[in-house]
Ligand SMILES: [Fe+2]
């Protein structure tokens with residue numbers, strides 16, 4: 001069974017975050033405060049990713065799903081609580097940096113561990129709650145897989161790039177790197193990476209895929225990239241028409257230019273339509289067993 005939606009760029013980023021949290025717990029569970037620098041780097045890196053992710057949710061995903069739901073989804077408080085828990089960790093980090101004696105450092109390290117565990121419990125619950133509420137609603141954002149892919153293109157990929165392109169590129173590369181290394185409890189690294197990348201690829205215009213293609217290739221293994229190319233021909237863009245213009249609209253736009261262009265456009269849109277139909281059929285098959293829009297290939 002093959003299940004995939006473009007919303008994997010949100011759903012599978014949760015799996016990447018979970019993997020990173022496990023790495024941080026290994027660092028903080030050591031009894032030697034000499035691991036502080038490595039922990040602090042890891043924490044800062046996660047903070048950067050979570051900021052991009054929460055920004056996508058606050059600005060794009062929550063409003064989209066509130067509209068799809070026809071009413072509130074009541075998830076915003078999760079981000080407020082997360083900020084409070086994060087502040088506790090940051091206060092402990094500052095205390096750690098302000099101590100010099102080994103005894104004080106040991107006490108500060110232990111307190112930092114407690115703060116991180118408190119943050120971790122709340123953040124994992126936050127991710128789970130979002131998945132329960134958000135994933136079923138993604139299916140209401142469009143009537144077909146192709147429509148939902150356009151929604152992700154317009155309401156998530158395009159907006160995140162416009163808000164802060166470099167941070168969004170970092171986020172994509174980071175998620176690919178984590179997924180390609182760790183996978184998830186339900187997916188091997190190969191499957192988790194494929195699900196995420198295919199979702200992104202489907203939702204990108206030609207120009208957007210030109211940005212992300214090297215980012216993805218650089219952050220997964222050569223074997224994983226080769227498998228992506230073999231499985232989905234992912235090395236070439238889906239094409240703008242499949243995202244922004246229906247075939248008739250493209251033909252009408254071309255006809256308004258010149259008769260010769262109209263003829264050429266008719267051929268081009270026919271080919272594009274075939275590609276789009278192929279993508280739609282693939283997605284339909286993929287989503288038919290999704291159980292509410294989760295992104296699992298098995
Ligand atoms: Fe969130």
Ligand SMILES: [Fe+2]
Pocket residue numbers: 014053057127130
């Ligand atoms: Fe989230």
